[in-house]
Amino acid sequence: MSDAIVMQNVWKAYPNGVMALNGIDLSVKQGEFVYIVGPSGAGKSTFIKMIFRELKPTRGKIFINNKNIASLRERQVPYLRRKIGIVFQDFRLLPKLTVYENVAFALEVIEEHPRQIKKRVMDVLDLVGLKHKLRSFPNQLSGGEQQRVSIARSIVNRPPVLIADEPTGNLDPETSWQIMDVFKRINDQGTTIIMATHNRDIVNKVRHRVLGLEGGMIVRDQQEGDYGYED
Numbered sequence: 536m537s538d539a540i541v542m543q544n545v546w547k548a549y550p551n552g553v554m555a556l557n558g559i560d561l562s563v564k565q566g567e568f569v570y571i572v573g574p575s576g577a578g579k580s581t582f583i584k585m586i587f588r589e590l591k592p593t594r595g596k597i598f599i600n601n602k603n604i605a606s607l608r609e610r611q612v613p614y615l616r617r618k619i620g621i622v623f624q625d626f627r628l629l630p631k632l633t634v635y636e637n638v639a640f641a642l643e644v645i646e647e648h649p650r651q652i653k654k655r656v657m658d659v660l661d662l663v664g665l666k667h668k669l670r671s672f673p674n675q676l677s678g679g680e681q682q683r684v685s686i687a688r689s690i691v692n693r694p695p696v697l698i699a700d701e702p703t704g705n706l707d708p709e710t711s712w713q714i715m716d717v718f719k720r721i722n723d724q725g726t727t728i729i730m731a732t733h734n735r736d737i738v739n740k741v742r743h744r745v746l747g748l749e750g751g752m753i754v755r756d757q758q759e760g761d762y763g764y765e766d
């Protein structure tokens with residue numbers, strides 16, 4: 536299997552001198568599901584922001600599908616972002632657009648053919664179980680439904696990698712399990728998933744590879760079926 540993400544000796548210092556990542560080496564294969572765990576301030580969000588080039592490493596190389604994104608020019612960043620879907624804790628939907636429009640938006644900006652857009656949007660809404668809500672606005676949806684829309688939007692242009700930063704952080708346990716089912720369906724289609732989480736129950740019950748960060752370093756890297764997660 537090919538590598539979806541490779542980090543080589545990645546360091547990140549913030550302008551105030553805080554060293555958030557200290558020499559990360561890592562490789563993630565295409566199709567893997569990886570949890571990123573660790574205490575507050577461990578560097579999880581920094582790690583995730585590096586993958587979609589919201590932040591540049593101070594030192595080191597980051598390969599996404601064999602391309603070093605640390606040396607990408609600014610104008611190439613939008614092309615990288617099309618290869619990576621992103622889901623946040625707080626959904627970040629556009630409030631004045633319907634469910635359908637929120638999801639279609641990502642395809643409209645790349646000028647996909649209208650018939651293609653419709654088919655693809657309906658397919659992903661079906662995948663996340665929200666076809667019946669396509670005309671609703673975000674404020675008419677529950678938190679779990681909003682997160683499903685945000686997940687549908689993140690995968691609508693078939694990125695090989697999906698990144699989720701605390702995707703269940705604002706959801707109750709029952710809804711969180713449903714969101715994990717959606718991620719499973721997406722992972723089963725071959726999409727690599729990187730998910731930062733504090734949710735110990737999920738990490739222990741829905742088993743995948745676990746990367747533990749602490750003080751900006753990888754302090755554990757356990758394969759599926761090979762761990763219990765203690766914080």
Ligand SMILES: Nc1ncnc2c1ncn2[C@@H]1O[C@H](COP(=O)(O)OP(=O)(O)OP(=O)(O)O)[C@@H](O)[C@H]1O
Nearest residue numbers: 549550551553555574575576577578579580581582
């Ligand atoms: N913009 C910034 N400027 C300076 N320091 C920062 C900045 N963002 C994060 N840090 C620091 O970098 C370190 C790692 O932070 P990061 O947000 O990556 O941790 P985290 O593991 O995601 O934490 P949490 O679980 O609380 O979200 C912390 O010491 C934090 O205070």
